[in-house]
Amino acid sequence: AQSVTQLDSHVSVSEGTPVLLRCNYSSSYSPSLFWYVQHPNKGLQLLLKYTSAATLVKGINGFEAEFKKSETSFHLTKPSAHMSDAAEYFCVVSLTRDDKIIFGKGTRLHILP
Amino acid sequence: DARVTQTPRHKVTEMGQEVTMRCQPILGHNTVFWYRQTMMQGLELLAYFRNRAPLDDSGMPKDRFSAEMPDATLATLKIQPSEPRDSAVYFCASGLVLTAWDRADYEQYFGPGTRLTVT
Numbered sequence: 426a427q428s429v430t431q432l433d434s435h436v437s438v439s440e441g442t443p444v445l446l447r448c449n450y451s452s453s454y455s456p457s458l459f460w461y462v463q464h465p466n467k468g469l470q471l472l473l474k475y476t477s478a479a480t481l482v483k484g485i486n487g488f489e490a491e492f493k494k495s496e497t498s499f500h501l502t503k504p505s506a507h508m509s510d511a512a513e514y515f516c517v518v519s520l521t522r523d524d525k526i527i528f529g530k531g532t533r534l535h536i537l538p
Numbered sequence: 539d540a541r542v543t544q545t546p547r548h549k550v551t552e553m554g555q556e557v558t559m560r561c562q563p564i565l566g567h568n569t570v571f572w573y574r575q576t577m578m579q580g581l582e583l584l585a586y587f588r589n590r591a592p593l594d595d596s597g598m599p600k601d602r603f604s605a606e607m608p609d610a611t612l613a614t615l616k617i618q619p620s621e622p623r624d625s626a627v628y629f630c631a632s633g634l635v636l637t638a639w640d641r642a643d644y645e646q647y648f649g650p651g652t653r654l655t656v657t
Contacts, residue, residue, distance in 0.1 A: 461648075468650050470648065471647070
């Protein structure tokens with residue numbers, strides 16, 4: 426069965442320190458992978474996506490993610506957190522053969538001053 | 539700057555009433571999604587359409603919910619009759635989904651949502 430697991434429901438980091446949001450997936454074949462961000466009372470916005478090209482993907486606002494097939498992971502990172510990064514982040518997998526989209530349960534990122 | 543629009547942005551209604559939410563996808567997008575978000579359940583995919591045809595509505599309660607795309611510029615989600623447990627934010631998203639032999643690019647653009655309160 427296909428699945429997405431976001432390993433942390435909440436992450437707290439200090440402003441200026443690195444961010445790591447973890448995502449693992451389970452799939453029988455090559456997926457497409459996405460990270461979305463949702464700020465309070467807003468819709469979701471695409472941060473970055475992996476479809477089949479470079480395994481290190483750069484997104485908006487300084488975020489990037491690395492697709493590691495051997496670890497079935499697609500962790501989201503940022504070198505230096507900013508207060509405006511406080512939001513909820515969703516890891517998403519899409520699978521063509523089943524025409525399925527699977528959302529992770531989300532990770533809420535808190536930025537400490 | 540192309541955007542997905544949703545109307546109404548807020549809706550308060552009484553239990554038993556019909557509710558219709560509308561979505562205008564981005565022009566040229568071939569796939570439209572409906573989601574529901576609550577504190578308890580998080581984000582749930584209700585249904586989605588490709589080229590106006592329903593692809594998957596397995597996440598939608600069939601007895602009271604219905605989703606349609608009368609034309610390429612309008613998607614609707616109806617609840618009849620509404621119940622307090624339907625209170626949530628409902629998001630519409632659209633995307634241009636291109637499929638290769640083993641991969642689909644489900645990049646989605648989300649609308650601002652409709653906040654529904656059923657009393």
